[in-house]
Amino acid sequence: MPKQTFLNLPEEKRKIIIDAAIEEFAEHGLENASTNRIVASSGISKGSFYQYFEDKQDVFMYLLTMLEREKMEYFKGKHPPSANMDTFQYFRWMIKTGMEFNTSHPLLTQAISRVMFSEGMYYGRNFASVRERTARGLRAMIEQAIARGEVDPSVDVDLAVMIMETWTNAISAYVINEGMKQKDIMKWVRSAKVQERIDKMLYVMEYGLRKTESQFEASV
Amino acid sequence: MPKQTFLNLPEEKRKIIIDAAIEEFAEHGLENASTNRIVASSGISKGSFYQYFEDKQDVFMYLLTMLEREKMEYFKGKHPPSANMDTFQYFRWMIKTGMEFNTSHPLLTQAISRVMFSEGMYYGRNFASVRERTARGLRAMIEQAIARGEVDPSVDVDLAVMIMETWTNAISAYVINEGMKQKDIMKWVRSAKVQERIDKMLYVMEYGLRKTESQFEASV
Amino acid sequence: MPKQTFLNLPEEKRKIIIDAAIEEFAEHGLENASTNRIVASSGISKGSFYQYFEDKQDVFMYLLTMLEREKMEYFKGKHPPSANMDTFQYFRWMIKTGMEFNTSHPLLTQAISRVMFSEGMYYGRNFASVRERTARGLRAMIEQAIARGEVDPSVDVDLAVMIMETWTNAISAYVINEGMKQKDIMKWVRSAKVQERIDKMLYVMEYGLRKTESQFEASV
Amino acid sequence: MPKQTFLNLPEEKRKIIIDAAIEEFAEHGLENASTNRIVASSGISKGSFYQYFEDKQDVFMYLLTMLEREKMEYFKGKHPPSANMDTFQYFRWMIKTGMEFNTSHPLLTQAISRVMFSEGMYYGRNFASVRERTARGLRAMIEQAIARGEVDPSVDVDLAVMIMETWTNAISAYVINEGMKQKDIMKWVRSAKVQERIDKMLYVMEYGLRKTESQFEASV
DNA sequence: GATGAATGAGTATTCATTCAT
DNA sequence: GATGAATGAATACTCATTCAT
Numbered sequence: 001m002p003k004q005t006f007l008n009l010p011e012e013k014r015k016i017i018i019d020a021a022i023e024e025f026a027e028h029g030l031e032n033a034s035t036n037r038i039v040a041s042s043g044i045s046k047g048s049f050y051q052y053f054e055d056k057q058d059v060f061m062y063l064l065t066m067l068e069r070e071k072m073e074y075f076k077g078k079h080p081p082s083a084n085m086d087t088f089q090y091f092r093w094m095i096k097t098g099m100e101f102n103t104s105h106p107l108l109t110q111a112i113s114r115v116m117f118s119e120g121m122y123y124g125r126n127f128a129s130v131r132e133r134t135a136r137g138l139r140a141m142i143e144q145a146i147a148r149g150e151v152d153p154s155v156d157v158d159l160a161v162m163i164m165e166t167w168t169n170a171i172s173a174y175v176i177n178e179g180m181k182q183k184d185i186m187k188w189v190r191s192a193k194v195q196e197r198i199d200k201m202l203y204v205m206e207y208g209l210r211k212t213e214s215q216f217e218a219s220v
Numbered sequence: 221m222p223k224q225t226f227l228n229l230p231e232e233k234r235k236i237i238i239d240a241a242i243e244e245f246a247e248h249g250l251e252n253a254s255t256n257r258i259v260a261s262s263g264i265s266k267g268s269f270y271q272y273f274e275d276k277q278d279v280f281m282y283l284l285t286m287l288e289r290e291k292m293e294y295f296k297g298k299h300p301p302s303a304n305m306d307t308f309q310y311f312r313w314m315i316k317t318g319m320e321f322n323t324s325h326p327l328l329t330q331a332i333s334r335v336m337f338s339e340g341m342y343y344g345r346n347f348a349s350v351r352e353r354t355a356r357g358l359r360a361m362i363e364q365a366i367a368r369g370e371v372d373p374s375v376d377v378d379l380a381v382m383i384m385e386t387w388t389n390a391i392s393a394y395v396i397n398e399g400m401k402q403k404d405i406m407k408w409v410r411s412a413k414v415q416e417r418i419d420k421m422l423y424v425m426e427y428g429l430r431k432t433e434s435q436f437e438a439s440v
Numbered sequence: 441m442p443k444q445t446f447l448n449l450p451e452e453k454r455k456i457i458i459d460a461a462i463e464e465f466a467e468h469g470l471e472n473a474s475t476n477r478i479v480a481s482s483g484i485s486k487g488s489f490y491q492y493f494e495d496k497q498d499v500f501m502y503l504l505t506m507l508e509r510e511k512m513e514y515f516k517g518k519h520p521p522s523a524n525m526d527t528f529q530y531f532r533w534m535i536k537t538g539m540e541f542n543t544s545h546p547l548l549t550q551a552i553s554r555v556m557f558s559e560g561m562y563y564g565r566n567f568a569s570v571r572e573r574t575a576r577g578l579r580a581m582i583e584q585a586i587a588r589g590e591v592d593p594s595v596d597v598d599l600a601v602m603i604m605e606t607w608t609n610a611i612s613a614y615v616i617n618e619g620m621k622q623k624d625i626m627k628w629v630r631s632a633k634v635q636e637r638i639d640k641m642l643y644v645m646e647y648g649l650r651k652t653e654s655q656f657e658a659s660v
Numbered sequence: 661m662p663k664q665t666f667l668n669l670p671e672e673k674r675k676i677i678i679d680a681a682i683e684e685f686a687e688h689g690l691e692n693a694s695t696n697r698i699v700a701s702s703g704i705s706k707g708s709f710y711q712y713f714e715d716k717q718d719v720f721m722y723l724l725t726m727l728e729r730e731k732m733e734y735f736k737g738k739h740p741p742s743a744n745m746d747t748f749q750y751f752r753w754m755i756k757t758g759m760e761f762n763t764s765h766p767l768l769t770q771a772i773s774r775v776m777f778s779e780g781m782y783y784g785r786n787f788a789s790v791r792e793r794t795a796r797g798l799r800a801m802i803e804q805a806i807a808r809g810e811v812d813p814s815v816d817v818d819l820a821v822m823i824m825e826t827w828t829n830a831i832s833a834y835v836i837n838e839g840m841k842q843k844d845i846m847k848w849v850r851s852a853k854v855q856e857r858i859d860k861m862l863y864v865m866e867y868g869l870r871k872t873e874s875q876f877e878a879s880v
Numbered sequence: 881g882a883t884g885a886a887t888g889a890g891t892a893t894t895c896a897t898t899c900a901t
Numbered sequence: 902g903a904t905g906a907a908t909g910a911a912t913a914c915t916c917a918t919t920c921a922t
Contacts, residue, residue, distance in 0.1 A: 005881075031252055035917060047883045050918070118249065118338025159420055166390040174382075200379055208424030225906065255892060265908045270893065445885065469778065472691055475913060485887045490914065558778025599860055602834075610826040640819055644868030665902075695896060707904045710897070 002062050006052035017042045017052070018066070021059050025111035030060055030119050057126065060115060064130055067105075067112055074101045087145035088206045095168060096198060099175050103189045109176055117169070138164045151209060160209055167205045171198055222282050226272035237262045237272070238286070241279050245331035250280050250339050277346065280335060284350060287325075287332055294321045307365035308426045315388060316418060319395045323409040330396055337389070358384045371429060380429055387425045391418055442502050446492035457482045457492070458506075461499045465551035470500050470559050497566065500555060504570060507545075507552055514541045527585035528646045535608060536638060539615050543629040550616055557609070578604045591649060600649055607645045611638055662722050666712035677702045677712070678726070681719045685771035690720055690779050717786065720775060724790055727765075727772055734761045747805035748866045755828060756858060759835050763849045770836055777829070798824045811869060820869060827865045831858055 006014065020042035024033045035056055039049050053059050080093050102109040116127060142160045145151040151160070175189060175198075182188040226234065240262035244253045255276055259269045273279050300313050322329040336347060362380045365371040371380075395409060395418075402408040409415075446454065460482035464473045475496055479489045493499050520533050542549040556567055582600045585591040591600075615629060615638075622628040666674065680702035684693045695716055699709050713719050740753050762769040776787060802820045805811040811820075835849060835858075842848040 034915080036915075045883050046885090046918085047920085048881085051881070051883095055917080114338075118334070156417075156420060159417060159424075162394070163421065163424055166386065170386045170390075197379065200376065201383065204379075204383055204428030205424070206428070208426070208428035228906085254890085256890080266893085266910090267895085267908050268906075271906065271908095275892075448885090474911085476911080486889090486914080487887050487916085488885075491885065491887095496913075554778070558774075596860065599857065599864075603861065603864055606826065606830040610830075614822070637816075637819060640816060641823065644819075644823055644865070646868070648864030648866070648868035668902095694894080696894075705904045706897085706906090707899085708902085711902070711904095715896080 001065075002053050002058060003051065009052070013044075017044060018063070022063060022107050022111050025060060025063065025115060026107045030056065030115045033060075061126060063108065064112060064127070067108060068130065068133070070105070071098070071101055086150050087141055087148060088150065088202075088210075091141060091164070092199070092202050092206075095171060095202060096195070098168075099171065099189055099198065100186075102172060102175060103179055103185045106176065106180060106185055109172070110180070113169075113172060113176065117173075135161055135165065155209070163205060163209065167201065171201055174201075221285075222273050222278060223271065229272070237264060238283070242283060242327050242331050245280060245283065245335060246327045250277065250335045253280075281346065283328065284332060284347070287328055288350065288353075290325070291318070291321055307361055307368060307370050308422075308430075311361060311384070312419070312422050312426075315391060315422060316415070318388075319391065319409055319418065320406075322392060322395060323399055323405045326396060326400060326405055329392070330400070333389070333392060333396065355381055355385065375429070383425065383429065387421065391421055394421075441505075442493050442498060443491065449492070457484060458503070462503060462547050462551050465500060465503065465555060466547045470497065470555045473500075501566065503548065504552060504567070507548055508570065508573075510545070511538070511541055527581055527588060527590050528642075528650075531581060531604070532639070532642050532646075535611060535642060536635070538608075539611065539629055539638065540626075542612060542615060543619055543625045546616060546620060546625055549612070550620070553609075553612060553616065575601055575605065595649070603645065603649065607641065611641055614641075661725075662713050662718060663711065666722075669712070673704075677704060678723070682723060682767050682771050685720060685723065685775060686767045690716065690775045693720075721786060723768065724772060724787070727768060728790065728793070730765070731758070731761055746810050747801055747808060748810065748862075748870075751801060751824070752859070752862050752866075755831060755862060756855070758828075759831065759849055759858065760846075762832060762835060763839055763845045766836065766840060766845055769832070770840070773829075773832060773836065777833075795821055795825065815869070823865065823869065827861065831861055834861075 006017075009017075017038075020038050021033075023041070024038050028034065033056055035046075035049060038059070039046055044052075053062070075094075075097060078097055080090060082089075085093065138161045139157060142151065142155070142157055142164070146153050146155065146157075175194070179185040179188055188194060226237075229237075237258075240258050241253075243261070244258050248254065253276055255266075255269060258279075259266050264272075273282070295314075295317060298317050300310060302309075305313065336351075358381045359377060362371065362375070362377055362384070366373050366375065366377075395414070399405040399408055446457075449457075457478075460478050461473075463481070464478050468474065473496060475486075475489060478499075479486050484492075493502070515534075515537060518537050520530065522529075525533065556571075578601045579597060582591065582595070582597055582604070586593050586595065586597075615634070619625040619628055628634060666677075669677075677698075680698050681693075683701070684698050688694065693716055695706075695709060698719070699706055704712075713722070735754075735757060738757055740750060742749075745753065798821045799817060802811065802815070802817055802824070806813050806815065806817075835854070839845040839848055848854060
């Protein structure tokens with residue numbers, strides 16, 4: 001985590017540094033990111049960089065917690081359209097809201113997901129806590145769905161979490177990769193065509209999951 | 221593609237070089253792979269490396285075609301347990317057979333998938349043909365399933381292909397990542413527990429896909 | 441142009457680096473100059489070199505502007521022996537003064553002229569401004585000569601400039617090439633023999649140019 | 661000089677090798693020419709190259725003698741338009757005929773002149789004999805001109821030779837550099853505009869040289 | 881607390897030449 | 902006589918990090 005010296009910096013200066021880092025990570029990943037370029041494009045000195053952060057990875061970890069924090073606040077500001085949603089409706093709302101957040105921070109999302117997916121194995125240990133938090137959220141969701149009788153109680157919760165994670169990532173990758181090619185990414189992600197495709201992807205998952213374990217057994 | 225000089229090499233020497241390359245790519249991806257390390261660990265000189273290959277990417281492309289060729293031969297040597305399988309049963313058999321192949325070449329699989337997934341955007345053009353071949357196979361499968369009445373004809377074929385791809389990759393990632401932690405990866409992948417989990421992942425996909433488009437519409 | 445870091449260096453260190461570069465360019469030209477050798481013989485590290493300069497060419501461009509600046513100052517310190525010279529007398533004085541400067545910086549002159557003449561085609565764009573300044577000076581001279589009635593007004597000015605350039609270069613090459621073989625190059629260049637030869641070379645040019653265009657036409 | 665093995669080669673194969681070498685030297689000079697590329701583009705093996713030639717320089721020396729021989733034959737096939745030319749008319753005819761030869765072998769000319777002018781200092785010793793032969797020819801000419809009373813007997817012969825050399829080179833450089841930019845170099849070099857410019861350059865030299873030594877003395 | 885110069889190992893790739901077959 | 906694989910030093914340039922001021 002960044003040193004106190006960084007946190008003491010005026011908001012504005014911090015933003016300049018962070019923006020430079022986001023751009024660098026989005027374009028080059030973590031291993032290939034260049035601290036030289038980051039300091040050059042943010043206008044701070046080499047020495048300062050190492051007075052603010054332990055190293056490259058430290059900067060990245062900061063972005064990661066920043067993303068988590070901002071996403072949480074974004075969700076707090078939004079409210080599900082209805083209070084009577086079942087768990088899958090709620091998940092769908094969450095995914096879509098998440099995609100809205102992603103498209104409004106496309107570079108940050110790109111930077112984080114690029115590193116987490118492609119370099120994740122190497123830096124995996126460092127990301128463990130973040131991943132675990134996400135998994136816990138999904139697990140709580142699926143357990144709630146079971147409690148509400150929306151999902152067969154015999155379902156394998158671990159498996160369901162894994163599937164939801166996979167699906168979330170697949171949709172996120174689709175949205176960022178395709179979205180970055182568009183002129184107005186926000187407009188694009190809100191278009192009927194995109195929303196429909198996300199819906200369909202989620203319905204496939206939903207109907208697969210709703211199918212009871214016992215039915216699985218029967219059909220093997 | 222490698223130069224003739226490489227193909228002329230004695231089988232054994234070629235294997236040493238290829239193994240060194242596989243290890244390097246598995247650990248560092250394509251962009252960060254070091255030709256220095258490859259030559260050092262395979263015991264050839266720098267000059268020789270460039271007499272065998274055009275460049276780093278050339279080595280990787282060779283691995284890619286090698287993987288394709290070997291996988292094809294592996295499948296040729298196997299036979300589906302029954303001739304009367306429906307399309308999803310066949311797909312399941314294919315995935316499982318593919319996983320067996322992957323676990324018998326874990327490093328190669330890791331190297332290829334790491335590069336294809338994470339650096340795919342940058343080297344995308346070069347991999348296009350490989351990806352297209354896979355996509356064509358899946359598309360043929362889904363069309364067959366429709367023809368046989370196993371899937372509702374109104375299904376969005378593009379979407380279905382995307383889902384099958386996502387699923388195949390997710391299973392492959394699960395098998396390799398978890399499998400690499402085991403002592404005996406082959407024994408592990410054949411264990412009832414793993415086979416069951418793969419089955420369940422595929423059933424989720426299958427039941428999701430079997431659901432007709434019209435049903436999707438109805439439930440939105 | 442060199443980075444600020446280079447300009448901040450103590451005079452003495454700068455001189456060591458510049459001298460090493462001059463020697464390298466004089467001996468190997470620009471394309472074949474080795475940054476490795478420059479850093480080795482000037483005792484700085486590779487990293488420092490690139491903190492001082494953009495690249496090899498950057499060093500050379502610095503030498504070029506340095507030469508221009510020093511030559512200009514050298515001329516400022518000298519005064520034509522008489523105010524009543526005609527244009528050709530003035531040109532002769534300039535050439536000779538230039539040769540004095542060249543022989544007092546023989547390696548620098550050699551480095552620059554080697555690169556400008558032999559590699560000029562490749563780096564031509566970068567040198568364009570320097571060449572143009574020279575050409576403009578010569579053109580002003582010839583136009584003055586015409587205005588004063590020293591040269592026939594029908595003379596082809598472009599041609600005359602080209603001839604004067606050729607001649608200047610030829611004399612410069614003669615002085616440097618022959619001079620480098622002498623023990624005391626300054627003494628040699630001031631010797632009656634050399635001065636006479638330069639005079640004669642210039643007279644050939646002068647009488648050729650004084651000849652009017654119409655006379656050329658007549659004699660074809 | 662090439663080894664006997666090269667001279668034993670069938671005419672056609674020799675030509676292929678020579679053409680590859682010419683192209684390489686024209687594009688890269690001597691020091692930067694790559695034997696690798698020469699053998700690759702001429703289709704011979706690395707080993708053969710070194711069985712034909714000592715090294716890179718050896719190939720170049722062969723080109724040099726080849727050029728001399730071919731130029732001589734070219735001149736033998738041509739005849740001066742009139743037998744009653746004075747020496748300067750003859751020189752003018754020679755230069756122009758030489759330029760015709762050059763433009764009909766532009767790559768060879770470019771290769772040779774590029775190396776002789778720009779890398780000449782380093783390989784100078786090796787080219788000494790060629791240069792000397794040229795100088796002897798020019799010296800004979802000027803002496804003939806004196807004998808015929810076309811040039812003042814008190815002229816400095818060394819100086820005159822040097823001037824003629826300079827002039828020849830300047831014209832040659834002009835013709836090759838400008839000519840290479842044209843579509844049809846042969847047509848261009850024979851155009852009235854180019855011929856006129858060459859004439860004028862030579863007249864300047866001629867009138868400069870015709871001027872007697874005594875006149876020079878008088879005007880100093 | 882801020883600076884920015886210094887560093888040497890690192891990168892991918894090309895080179896001319898040798899020599900065993 | 903022909904081959905072509907092998908080589909290791911060479912190339913320009915970038916890197917993350919340290920540390921004295």
